[in-house]
Amino acid sequence: MAQLPRAVRDLINVFERLPGIGPKSAARLAFYLVDAPKSFVEELSGILLRLKREVKICRQCFSVSDAEICEVCRDEKRQKNLICVVERAIEVIAIENVGGFNGVYHVLGGVINPLEHIGPEDIRINELVERIKGWTPNSGVSDNLEIILATNPTMEGEATALYIKNEILKLKNRGMIKISRIGSGLPMGADIEYADQATLNRALEGRREI
Amino acid sequence: MAQLPRAVRDLINVFERLPGIGPKSAARLAFYLVDAPKSFVEELSGILLRLKREVKICRQCFSVSDAEICEVCRDEKRQKNLICVVERAIEVIAIENVGGFNGVYHVLGGVINPLEHIGPEDIRINELVERIKGWTPNSGVSDNLEIILATNPTMEGEATALYIKNEILKLKNRGMIKISRIGSGLPMGADIEYADQATLNRALEGRREI
Numbered sequence: 001m002a003q004l005p006r007a008v009r010d011l012i013n014v015f016e017r018l019p020g021i022g023p024k025s026a027a028r029l030a031f032y033l034v035d036a037p038k039s040f041v042e043e044l045s046g047i048l049l050r051l052k053r054e055v056k057i058c059r060q061c062f063s064v065s066d067a068e069i070c071e072v073c074r075d076e077k078r079q080k081n082l083i084c085v086v087e088r089a090i091e092v093i094a095i096e097n098v099g100g101f102n103g104v105y106h107v108l109g110g111v112i113n114p115l116e117h118i119g120p121e122d123i124r125i126n127e128l129v130e131r132i133k134g135w136t137p138n139s140g141v142s143d144n145l146e147i148i149l150a151t152n153p154t155m156e157g158e159a160t161a162l163y164i165k166n167e168i169l170k171l172k173n174r175g176m177i178k179i180s181r182i183g184s185g186l187p188m189g190a191d192i193e194y195a196d197q198a199t200l201n202r203a204l205e206g207r208r209e210i
Numbered sequence: 211m212a213q214l215p216r217a218v219r220d221l222i223n224v225f226e227r228l229p230g231i232g233p234k235s236a237a238r239l240a241f242y243l244v245d246a247p248k249s250f251v252e253e254l255s256g257i258l259l260r261l262k263r264e265v266k267i268c269r270q271c272f273s274v275s276d277a278e279i280c281e282v283c284r285d286e287k288r289q290k291n292l293i294c295v296v297e298r299a300i301e302v303i304a305i306e307n308v309g310g311f312n313g314v315y316h317v318l319g320g321v322i323n324p325l326e327h328i329g330p331e332d333i334r335i336n337e338l339v340e341r342i343k344g345w346t347p348n349s350g351v352s353d354n355l356e357i358i359l360a361t362n363p364t365m366e367g368e369a370t371a372l373y374i375k376n377e378i379l380k381l382k383n384r385g386m387i388k389i390s391r392i393g394s395g396l397p398m399g400a401d402i403e404y405a406d407q408a409t410l411n412r413a414l415e416g417r418r419e420i
Binding site for chain 2: 003004005006007008010011014017018019020021025027028029030031032033034035038040041042043044045046047048049050051052053054055056064065066071088089090093109
């Protein structure tokens with residue numbers, strides 16, 4: 001049996017370690033790059049190096065950034081007393097793309113997941129608690145701090161939101177802190193007939209007066 | 211709206227140009243690499259450079275190779291009078307992985323596809339014809355050359371196979387050349403009930419006496 005050139009084999013192996021890419025996709029991508037123009041492959045190689053050199057993690061919210069403090073945290077027009085807690089930086093971008101949110105973020109970097117040995121200390125819950133502790137009200141309209149727990153509506157996301165809520169309730173300044181959870185229920189355009197039970201239950205529980 | 215760091219945006223743009231990767235997958239991959247260890251990203255970057263430096267195209271069969279002539283073409287035990295014509299190098303590897311084929315290959319580098327402006331001159335049909343013209347029988351057991359047309363059983367693959375067959379029939383030494391097409395019909399383990407019409411038709415046409 002003929003063997004693949006070593007560089008192709010190595011590339012397939014590395015691609016297989018990426019999320020959502022199985023052995024067949026990895027081979028397809030590798031062979032695509034074998035045929036692709038040299039300039040394209042070199043461009044990709046160069047961007048990967050730049051990624052690690054240029055991309056920083058914001059010291060305040062832990063989202064991706066070009067600088068030490070990200071654009072959102074630097075922006076004086078954003079409400080600093082409204083913190084949206086998300087699992088990953090990619091979710092910050094998703095929310096920013098919608099464009100309706102005017103607060104700031106806190107990126108946990110994951111969720112509590114005992115099966116994968118990820119405990120509360122492995123994600124940025126302490127950093128969030130410190131951030132809330134250090135919060136001092138401005139002499140503005142609202143002196144209250146609102147924390148929106150926007151972890152995903154999965155088992156792990158729900159558990160993480162609950163854990164964070166309990167940690168916040170232990171704080172001395174808890175009286176000034178409002179905690180909320182993003183809405184969950186049927187997605188827009190969905191069909192009740194085909195909704196799963198958990199979603200339908202949540203939609204009924206989360207009903208709003210109109 | 212906050213913007214992504216430039217390197218992340220560039221990476222997403224490049225990933226989107228890869229086959230089978232849409233905007234969402236591209237973003238997921240890019241963010242995965244933002245969080246991945248520096249060593250992993252540098253490894254991937256380095257392999258990409260090596261790919262273009264090390265991987266060669268075999269001068270005889272146009273498959274991928276570590277050397278000027280690939281392992282299969284160099285192998286004296288392979289039947290040089292049995293040429294399997296495939297669309298892409300990845301298919302050579304698929305057939306080699308099965309392990310039952312003892313001939314050599316010819317990689318076309320694509321199929322004739324008028325909609326994408328790919329004509330017969332854009333793929334390696336001339337090279338195949340020259341290869342067949344230049345073929346001189348050894349004083350071996352069989353003096354005949356067999357060409358297996360193993361392009362995919364798609365519209366374009368079928369048309370390309372037919373085109374190649376006609377080109378071969380124009381050759382002076384056509385009398386010594388056997389042309390075959392890979393078998394097509396129901397895949398192993400399939401269910402006749404759920405087979406599409408074209409496949410079922412082909413399976414009936416391609417029936418074999420047992």
